Amino acid sequence: MIRLLAAVFLGLFCLAAPLHAQDRVKELDAKFEEQLKKYDPGAVKAARSYAQNFDTRAQLQGMSASMRPGLINLVRSKNPEAKDADLEIFFEEFFRVALVESAPVIEKWTILNMLEVLTTEEIIAADKFYSTPVGKSLMAKMPQMMARMPQMMGLMEQTFIPAGIAAAQAKLRKLGKDFKI
Secondary structure, three states: OHHHHHHHHHHHHHHOOHHHHHHHHHHHHHHHHHHHOOOOHHHHHHHHHHHHHHOHHHHHHHHHHHHHHHHHHHHHHHOOOOOHHHHHHHHHHHHHHHHHOOHHHHHHHHHHHHHHHOOHHHHHHHHHHHOOHHHHHHHHHHHHHHHOHHHHHHHHHHHHHHHHHHHHHHHHHHOOOOOOO
C-alpha cells in the first residue's frame, strides 16, 4: 500500500510542471470551495470543525515518515548515483509542497468527501466527539496507526491473499475449472 502511495505521489510530482502545479492547487482549492456551497451550511460548518480537529497538515506530516522509505527506494532505483544528502533535499521539498502546503486543499477534499458520504447528523456527532479530549487524543494517534498499515498490507500480500487465491482455485477445481493466477 505504501509502495503504491509512494508511486502515485512520485508520479504526480514528476508529471506536474512546478509552475503549473501550483496553479492546479489553486484551481482545486477554488473548485472545492465552490462545491461546498451546495451543501447544508450546518453540515459544512461541522465538517470544517472536524477537519480542524483532524489537523490535516499534522496528519500528513506524520504519514510522510512512513512513506519516505518506499519513496527513497523508488527514487534511488532510478537514480542509483544519488547521494543521501541530495535525496534528503529532494524529499524535504517534495513533502513540503505535496503534503504540507497542499494540506488546506486536501482538507477541503476530505470535507467534501464527508459531506457526500455522511449525513448532517453523523458529521455533527463526529465533530462533537473529536472535539473532546478523548477524540483529540485519538486523532493525535492516527499517524502512528497509519504508519502500521504497511504491516497489514504485508500480511495481506504474504498470507491472506495467497490463502484466498488458493481456496478460490481449489473450489473451482472441484467444479472442473482451472484458474491460473
